[in-house]
Amino acid sequence: MTFLLPTLAEPQHFSLAEKLLFAALVLTSAYLFWRRFAVVLDKILKSKKDASFHLFPLANRIRDFVSEVLFQSKVIRQRPAAGIAHACVFWAFCAFVVVTLNHCASVFGFPFLDPAGPIGRLYFWFAAVFALACAAGIAALFIRRFFLRPKWLGPKLSWESGFIALLIFTLMATYLAAFFTAASSPSTRVLWWLHTLSLFIFLPIIPHTKHLHLLLSPFTVFLSRGSFSQIPPLAGDEDFGLVAGADLTQLVSLQAYSCVECGRCTEHCPAASTGKLLNPKEIILGVRAYLNDLGPASDQPLLGKYNSQQAVFQCTTCGACEFQCPVGIEHLPILVGLRRGAVNTGSWEDDHGSKLFLALERGSNALGINPAERDKFIEREHLPIFDGTQEYCLWLGCMGSYDPKGREIVADLARILNYLGTSYGVLRKEKCTGDPVRRLGNDLLFQQLAESNLEALAQNKVKKIVAICPHCVRTIQEDWKEYGTPPAVEHHSEFLARHANRLPHASSPSSDSNNKDRVPLVPLLGPGKEKIVFHDPCYLGRYRNVYNEPRTVAALAGELVEAPRNHNRSFCCGAGGGLSFLGEETGIRVSQIRAAELASTGAETIATACPFCNSMFRDALASTAEPAPQLLDIAQLIARALPPANLPTR
Amino acid sequence: MKILVAIKQVPDRDSPVRIDATGKGIDESDLQYALNEPDAYALEEALQLKEKHGGEVIALSAGPENVGPTIREALAKGADRAIHILCDDLASRDALSVARLLAEAAKQEAPDLLLTGLQSEDLGQGQTGVIVAELLGLPHATLILHVEKTDSGIEVKRELEEGWFQTIQLPTPAVLTIQSGGNKLRYATLMGIKRSKMKEVKQLTTDSLVPAAPPVAVLEQLTLPAKKKSTQMLTGTPQQAAAALVEKLRTEAHVL
Numbered sequence: 001m002t003f004l005l006p007t008l009a010e011p012q013h014f015s016l017a018e019k020l021l022f023a024a025l026v027l028t029s030a031y032l033f034w035r036r037f038a039v040v041l042d043k044i045l046k047s048k049k050d051a052s053f054h055l056f057p058l059a060n061r062i063r064d065f066v067s068e069v070l071f072q073s074k075v076i077r078q079r080p081a082a083g084i085a086h087a088c089v090f091w092a093f094c095a096f097v098v099v100t101l102n103h104c105a106s107v108f109g110f111p112f113l114d115p116a117g118p119i120g121r122l123y124f125w126f127a128a129v130f131a132l133a134c135a136a137g138i139a140a141l142f143i144r145r146f147f148l149r150p151k152w153l154g155p156k157l158s159w160e161s162g163f164i165a166l167l168i169f170t171l172m173a174t175y176l177a178a179f180f181t182a183a184s185s186p187s188t189r190v191l192w193w194l195h196t197l198s199l200f201i202f203l204p205i206i207p208h209t210k211h212l213h214l215l216l217s218p219f220t221v222f223l224s225r226g227s228f229s230q231i232p233p234l235a236g237d238e239d240f241g242l243v244a245g246a247d248l249t250q251l252v253s254l255q256a257y258s259c260v261e262c263g264r265c266t267e268h269c270p271a272a273s274t275g276k277l278l279n280p281k282e283i284i285l286g287v288r289a290y291l292n293d294l295g296p297a298s299d300q301p302l303l304g305k306y307n308s309q310q311a312v313f314q315c316t317t318c319g320a321c322e323f324q325c326p327v328g329i330e331h332l333p334i335l336v337g338l339r340r341g342a343v344n345t346g347s348w349e350d351d352h353g354s355k356l357f358l359a360l361e362r363g364s365n366a367l368g369i370n371p372a373e374r375d376k377f378i379e380r381e382h383l384p385i386f387d388g389t390q391e392y393c394l395w396l397g398c399m400g401s402y403d404p405k406g407r408e409i410v411a412d413l414a415r416i417l418n419y420l421g422t423s424y425g426v427l428r429k430e431k432c433t434g435d436p437v438r439r440l441g442n443d444l445l446f447q448q449l450a451e452s453n454l455e456a457l458a459q460n461k462v463k464k465i466v467a468i469c470p471h472c473v474r475t476i477q478e479d480w481k482e483y484g485t486p487p488a489v490e491h492h493s494e495f496l497a498r499h500a501n502r503l504p505h506a507s508s509p510s511s512d513s514n515n516k517d518r519v520p521l522v523p524l525l526g527p528g529k530e531k532i533v534f535h536d537p538c539y540l541g542r543y544r545n546v547y548n549e550p551r552t553v554a555a556l557a558g559e560l561v562e563a564p565r566n567h568n569r570s571f572c573c574g575a576g577g578g579l580s581f582l583g584e585e586t587g588i589r590v591s592q593i594r595a596a597e598l599a600s601t602g603a604e605t606i607a608t609a610c611p612f613c614n615s616m617f618r619d620a621l622a623s624t625a626e627p628a629p630q631l632l633d634i635a636q637l638i639a640r641a642l643p644p645a646n647l648p649t650r
Numbered sequence: 651m652k653i654l655v656a657i658k659q660v661p662d663r664d665s666p667v668r669i670d671a672t673g674k675g676i677d678e679s680d681l682q683y684a685l686n687e688p689d690a691y692a693l694e695e696a697l698q699l700k701e702k703h704g705g706e707v708i709a710l711s712a713g714p715e716n717v718g719p720t721i722r723e724a725l726a727k728g729a730d731r732a733i734h735i736l737c738d739d740l741a742s743r744d745a746l747s748v749a750r751l752l753a754e755a756a757k758q759e760a761p762d763l764l765l766t767g768l769q770s771e772d773l774g775q776g777q778t779g780v781i782v783a784e785l786l787g788l789p790h791a792t793l794i795l796h797v798e799k800t801d802s803g804i805e806v807k808r809e810l811e812e813g814w815f816q817t818i819q820l821p822t823p824a825v826l827t828i829q830s831g832g833n834k835l836r837y838a839t840l841m842g843i844k845r846s847k848m849k850e851v852k853q854l855t856t857d858s859l860v861p862a863a864p865p866v867a868v869l870e871q872l873t874l875p876a877k878k879k880s881t882q883m884l885t886g887t888p889q890q891a892a893a894a895l896v897e898k899l900r901t902e903a904h905v906l
Contacts, residue, residue, distance in 0.1 A: 234840075237844050238844075240840055240841050343839065344839050344840040344841050345839060345841045346836065346837075346839040346841065346842060351834060353837075354834060354835065354836065354837050357837035357838075358835055358837055361684075361837065361838060362662060362663065362664070362684050363662075363663070363664050364664055370663075370664060371664050442837070442839075442840075443840045444838055444839060444840040444843055445837075445838075
C-alpha cells in the first residue's frame with residue numbers, strides 16, 4: 001500500500017553556504033523573537049505574586065488543560081465553525097513540532113525521520129493530514145476575517161493577521177507540495193527554503209502580536225484560579241485591590257498578555273451589547289497597554305488613561321466573558337479587582353453607590369428599609385422563627401424580606417415547604433449577605449456583613465440554608481469562606497427539584513400512569529398546555545452550574561420552551577454586580593433586551609429563579625405595550641396548585 | 651484652617667429601643683451604635699473645607715470606652731486625629747455638663763472653627779453646640795447647610811422655615827451647628843480604616859477638664875412615645891362641623 005503513496009521529498013545535501021545561511025536565519029529569528037518575548041516574560045514575572053495561588057491539586061488543572069487546550073473545547077463550543085477551523089490549525093502546529101525539528105536537524109545532516117522509512121513515512125503522512133486541515137482552516141479563517149468580517153473582530157482589519165494567515169498557509173502548502181516532487185528536483189529545494197523562510201519570519205512575529213497566545217495561553221489555562229469568578233482575598237494591610245501596576249499579580253499580567261482579541265467576551269457582554277462604555281476585551285487590552293507602557297512596578301493608577309472607571313462600574317458580573325474565554329482569562333477578578341481598587345481607596349464617587357454603602361454601614365439591608373418591616377412581614381405570613389430544631393433555615397435575603405414580589409416568592413415557597421412537611425424557620429435578624437458590595441468592591445462592608453451573618457448563623461446553630469436568591473446562595477457558599485465556615489446552602493430550585501415527585505403538577509394522563517407516587521392536588525392550567533420559558537439567572541447557571549433543577553420544577557407546571565440564549569449562554573437581566581442599586585442605565589436597558597427575547601418565544605409564562613431577575617423583568621415587561629407574558633418564580637408556578645390557606649401545621 | 655468637629659455616638663436607627671429597668675436609660679443589650687447623623691454632616695463639611703483650603707480636622711467626642719469605633723469611623727473618613735473625653739456617665743449628664751467638657755477640650759486646641767451636628771438623634775435637645783459657643787465666648791450660628799471661607803472669616807448658608815435660606819457672614823473662630831443634608835456623605839473605605847489605626851487618639855479624663863458639679867437638669871423618667879390614633883367625630887350640621895374643623899385646624903393642629 002505504502003508504495004502507492006507519494007513520499008515527502010527533502011533536499012539530499014546542503015552546501016556550506018546553505019548551512020551558514022540557515023544558521024544565520026535561525027539566530028536572527030531567535031534573537032528577534034527573544035528580544036520581545038523576554039520583555040513580556042519579565043513583565044509577567046516581575047508582577048506581584050498571587051498570594052492565594054496554589055498549584056495543587058493538579059487534577060482539575062490537567063482536566064482543563066486537556067479539555068480546553070488539547071481538545072479546544074471552549075474554542076469550538078462557543079463558535080463551532082471558526083472554532084473547528086482554529087482547532088485544525090492548532091492540531092497541525094502540534095503535529096508539526098516533530099516535523100520542524102527534523103526539518104532543522106536535516107540541514108546539518110542529522111535527520112531523525114526518514115521519509116522512506118516506515119516510521120517517517122507514517123508520521124509525515126500523519127502530519128500531512130493535519131497540514132491539509134490546517135491549510136483549509138486558515139483559508140476559512142482568512143475569508144471570515146477579511147470578507148465575512150464579524151463585528152466582534154472590530155471595525156479595523158488586522159493586516160498582521162492576514163500576513164500570519166499567509167505564512168501559515170505557505171508553511172502548509174510548501175510541506176504538502178513536497179510530496180509531489182522528486183528529492184533531486186530543484187523545486188524540492190525551493191519548497192524547502194520557502195518553508196524555512198516562512199517559519200523564521202513567523203517566529204519573531206509571535207511575541208510582537210496577539211499570536212503570543214500560542215505560547216502563553218496553554219499556561220494561562222493551566223494556571224487559572226480554577227473556579228469561576230473567584231475573587232482573591234486581599235493580601236496584607238496595603239492591598240486594596242487593583243489600584244496601580246504594583247497591584248497587578250502574575251496571573252493578571254499573564255492573562256493580559258494571553259488575550260487573542262477574539263472578542264467572544266464582548267460579543268456576549270450585556271453592557272457592550274446595549275451601548276454602554278464597557279467592553280471586556282478592551283479592559284484586558286487596557287491592562288496589557290498599561291504593562292507595555294509603564295510595567296508592573298508603576299504607581300500610576302490603572303483607571304484613567306488605560307481603563308475607564310465608568311466602564312468598570314457598568315459590569316453586571318454576569319460572567320459571560322470569563323465563562324467563554326478560550327485562553328483562560330478571568331475577567332471578573334480583574335473587573336472586580338479594579339472596582340475594589342477604586343472603592344477601597346474612596347476614589348469611586350457615585351451618588352447611588354454611596355447611598356447603598358451608607359445604607360449598609362448603618363442598616364441591615366441593601367434596600368435601606370427599616371428592619372421592623374421585615375418583622376411585620378414575618379408575622380403577617382406566620383413564618384416560623386428558626387430555633388435550632390428545624391431542618392432548614394429559610395434565608396429571606398433583602399429581596400425576600402422587603403421587595404413586594406420577593407415577599408410573594410418567599411410566601412409561596414413557605415407554603416410549599418409546609419405542604420411537603422419540611423421543617424424550617426427564618427432568622428429573627430438577618431443582614432444583607434454582602435453580594436452587591438462584594439461585587440462593587442467594598443471589602444470593608446463585605447467583611448462586616450459576612451462576619452456578622454456568620455456569627456448569627458453559628459449562634460442559631462443553623463446547619464442548612466435554603467434561599468430564593470442565587471446571589472445570596474453564591475455569596476454565602478463561596479464568598480463568605482474568606483471569613484469563616486458557612487452552613488450548607490442551596491437554592492430553592494435544587495430543593496424543589498429533589499422533591500419534584502411529591503409536588504403537584506400539570507396532570508396529564510400519561511405521566512400519571514407512569515408515576516404512581518405523584519399525587520396531583522389541584523390540576524394546574526390544564527394538562528401540560530401552558531408554555532413556559534425559563535430564564536437562567538447568571539448566579540444560578542454560570543456561577544453554580546445549576547441548569548436542570550429549575551427546569552425540572554418548571555416542567556411540572558407546563559410545557560417548557562427555550563429562549564434563543566439559554567443555559568450557560570443565558571443573557572443577563574442587568575441587575576447583578578450591584579447594578580440594580582446604581583440607578584438608571586445609559587443606553588438600552590439590558591432587562592428590556594432580555595425580556596423581549598423571552599417574550600418572543602411565545603411563552604405564556606416567563607419563569608424566573610432569582611428575585612432580582614424577577615424585579616428587572618417586571619419593570620421591563622410593564623413598559624412594553626403588547627400583552628406581556630405573566631412573570632412567576634418557579635416556586636410560584638408550583639404554589640398556584642396548592643390550597644390557598646396553608647398555614648404551618650406545627 | 652483648623653477645624654474641630656464634636657461628634658456623638660448614638661444608638662443605630664435600626665436598633666430596637668427599649669427602656670431599661672431603672673426607667674432612666676435605654677436597654678443597651680441589643681443595641682448597635684452609629685455616628686449621629688447631623689454630626690456626620692458636620693464632619694463631611696469639615697473634610698470638604700480641609701480639602702479645599704488645607705488645614706486639619708480633629709474629631710472630638712465624649713463618652714465611654716465603646717465610643718472608640720465611632721471615633722475610628724471619623725478618622726477613617728478623613729479626620730486627622732481625635733480627642734476622646736473618657737466619660738462613663740455621659741447618659742446622665744445634661745447638655746450644659748457635656749458642653750463644659752467639650753468647651754474645655756476645645757480651648758486646648760483653639761480651632762478656627764468648631765462644628766457639630768445641630769442635634770443628637772437620641773436626645774434631640776439641640777443645646778450642646780450653642781452652649782459650647784457661649785462657654786467659649788465665640789460667635790455661633792445654627793442650622794448650617796454650607797460653609798464658605800471668605801477673606802475676613804466665613805459665610806454660611808442657614809436653613810430657615812419653608813424652604814427659605816439665610817446667608818450670613820461670621821468672623822472666625824466660630825461655632826456652627828450643622829443641619830443634615832447639606833452635603834453628600836462619603837462612605838467608609840478599607841484604606842481609611844487601615845490608615846486610621848495609625849492616627850492619634852488623645853484621651854482626656856473628665857476630671858482633668860471640669861470639676862464635678864451637680865447637673866442643672868435632672869432626668870426623671872424615660873417613656874416611649876405612646877402610639878395614639880385618636881379620631882374625633884365632629885357632629886352637628888355640615889356648617890357647624892366645618893366651623894369646628896377650621897377651629898381645630900387653627901388652634902390644635904396649627905396648620906391654618
